[in-house]
Amino acid sequence: MSSLIEIEHMNKFYGQFQALSDINMTVEQGEVVVILGPSGSGKSTLIRCINLLEAYQEGEIRVADQRVENGPNLASIRCEVGMVFQNFNLYPHLTVLANVALAPVRVRGMSRRSANDRARALLEKVGMAAHADKYPSQLSGGQQQRVAIARTMAMEPRVILFDEPTSALDPEMVGEVLDVMQNLARSGVTMIVVTHEMGFARKVADRVIFMESGRIIEQNKPQEFFTAPQEPRTQAFLQAILHH
Amino acid sequence: MELLHTFFNWSVFVDALPLMLRGLGVTVLLGVVSIILGLVGGLLLAMLRLYAFAPIRWLARAYIDVLRSIPLLVLLVLIYYALPFVGIRLSSFAAAAAALSLVSCAYSAEIFRSGIEAIPRGQFEAAASQGMSFFNTMRDVILPQAMRIVMPPMTSNCINVMKDTALASVVAMPDLLKQATQAQALAANPTPLVGAAVMYLLLLLPLVQMVSWIERRNAAGGKSA
Ligand SMILES: Nc1ncnc2c1ncn2[C@@H]1O[C@H](COP(=O)(O)OP(=O)(O)OP(=O)(O)O)[C@@H](O)[C@H]1O
Ligand SMILES: [Mg+2]
Numbered sequence: 001m002s003s004l005i006e007i008e009h010m011n012k013f014y015g016q017f018q019a020l021s022d023i024n025m026t027v028e029q030g031e032v033v034v035i036l037g038p039s040g041s042g043k044s045t046l047i048r049c050i051n052l053l054e055a056y057q058e059g060e061i062r063v064a065d066q067r068v069e070n071g072p073n074l075a076s077i078r079c080e081v082g083m084v085f086q087n088f089n090l091y092p093h094l095t096v097l098a099n100v101a102l103a104p105v106r107v108r109g110m111s112r113r114s115a116n117d118r119a120r121a122l123l124e125k126v127g128m129a130a131h132a133d134k135y136p137s138q139l140s141g142g143q144q145q146r147v148a149i150a151r152t153m154a155m156e157p158r159v160i161l162f163d164e165p166t167s168a169l170d171p172e173m174v175g176e177v178l179d180v181m182q183n184l185a186r187s188g189v190t191m192i193v194v195t196h197e198m199g200f201a202r203k204v205a206d207r208v209i210f211m212e213s214g215r216i217i218e219q220n221k222p223q224e225f226f227t228a229p230q231e232p233r234t235q236a237f238l239q240a241i242l243h244h
Numbered sequence: 245m246e247l248l249h250t251f252f253n254w255s256v257f258v259d260a261l262p263l264m265l266r267g268l269g270v271t272v273l274l275g276v277v278s279i280i281l282g283l284v285g286g287l288l289l290a291m292l293r294l295y296a297f298a299p300i301r302w303l304a305r306a307y308i309d310v311l312r313s314i315p316l317l318v319l320l321v322l323i324y325y326a327l328p329f330v331g332i333r334l335s336s337f338a339a340a341a342a343a344l345s346l347v348s349c350a351y352s353a354e355i356f357r358s359g360i361e362a363i364p365r366g367q368f369e370a371a372a373s374q375g376m377s378f379f380n381t382m383r384d385v386i387l388p389q390a391m392r393i394v395m396p397p398m399t400s401n402c403i404n405v406m407k408d409t410a411l412a413s414v415v416a417m418p419d420l421l422k423q424a425t426q427a428q429a430l431a432a433n434p435t436p437l438v439g440a441a442v443m444y445l446l447l448l449l450p451l452v453q454m455v456s457w458i459e460r461r462n463a464a465g466g467k468s469a
Contacts, residue, residue: 053373103371
């Protein structure tokens with residue numbers, strides 16, 4: 001049986017600059033993988049290659065056995081791979097409800113009514129049902145990010161990619177978003193999370209991947225990763241993060 | 245008294261009024277047709293200019309640059325007086341509408357493009373990450389936001405088209421200016437011209453004020469919805 005996501009010998013270049021080198025990794029159905037690493041290590045680039053927001057030049061990425069590449073399959077792959085962005089990227093001209101219901105109607109061909117019903121149920125789940133008729137600009141950052149998570153879930157993707165979902169938030173709003181993500185993880189959603197929230201990584205991750213300079217340096221269960229890191233560079237990173 | 249009698253001669257004005265109103269109708273019709281064609285063409289052109297394959301993109305860009313460089317009157321005269329030599333004979337209305345909308349769509353294409361380019365990358369990425377097609381992304385996400393941004397310059401452009409309809413009198417189209425000029429010649433009195441000027445003002449002043457109003461509101465709205 002093959003894994004949900006399989007990345008083999010993947011290289012990515014920005015012009016001459018190699019942003020990712022020989023990436024090999026797999027993610028199983030239901031797994032929560034947290035990616036850690038210093039700024040510029042290629043974490044965002046890696047997860048953005050999985051839904052081809054960034055093109056990769058060598059190797060292969062497969063999602064549910066389909067090769068991720070430009071072409072007729074791309075839209076259907078993107079339906080299976082949701083993404084939550086650092087800056088939310090909600091559609092500012094649409095209400096919260098319409099933000100969540102748009103893609104299911106346009107892409108999945110769902111009727112507007114059932115899409116709205118589903119959107120309401122999802123907003124309920126992330127604690128935003130009372131704000132369904134507001135516009136994104138009327139919400140706090142934490143609220144916007146919870147709506148963005150609901151919008152992503154509305155497509156019922158098989159995996160959700162999170163790119164530093166709490167980094168743009170005021171500290172007092174980080175918790176509410178992490179709680180929503182933790183609930184998702186518990187309910188069995190497959191997640192790949194780039195974050196600097198070590199607490200989340202310890203508590204929620206099934207596996208932690210550490211990157212530096214475009215390479216995967218080390219990966220392990222959180223327990224082992226945080227208590228007994230193998231690589232000197234991982235040790236240095238954890239030292240720096242945990243003692244400041 | 246003399247002045248009033250010359251420039252604001254009531255009886256001359258009343259005599260000329262029916263024809264001038266008909267001229268006003270032609271002017272408005274020409275303006276509206278050209279504006280609509282210009283907007284539709286401009287949107288298409290902006291899409292080609294931004295997203296088509298390279299050679300078509302270059303063609304779109306060349307078209308936009310050329311049509312923004314050529315004086316409208318020259319283009320109009322070419323269409324009306326030169327095209328017949330290759331067997332294309334347009335009515336004065338068609339020639340004027342063609343010239344106006346060909347130029348207008350070059351300008352609106354640039355306005356649309358600036359509006360689309362002002363939309364943050366994250367909007368395109370959010371739509372792409374949800375599997376939305378190019379068409380849906382444009383229709384549901386990008387263009388609604390771009391429209392708000394381009395509202396003031398686009399309205400200005402439409403005002404310009406409306407004003408430029410007056411050039412059509414050169415190809416003998418019976419628009420407001422043409423009717424007024426003829427009435428003036430007939431009555432040997434400039435009142436119809438003054439009347440025409442006032443009619444142009446009544447038509448366009450509200451639009452101009454609308455633009456300033458939108459701009460002021462956008463400036464006050466600040467952070468954008
Ligand atoms: N569009 C681009 N063009 C050129 N280089 C880029 C581009 N985007 C990213 N890079 C480079 O690729 C490397 C990896 O960037 P990436 O954004 O993936 O890092 P990151 O691990 O997500 O960092 P951060 O924690 O700061 O978000 C960096 O050196 C960055 O400068
Ligand atoms: Mg990043």
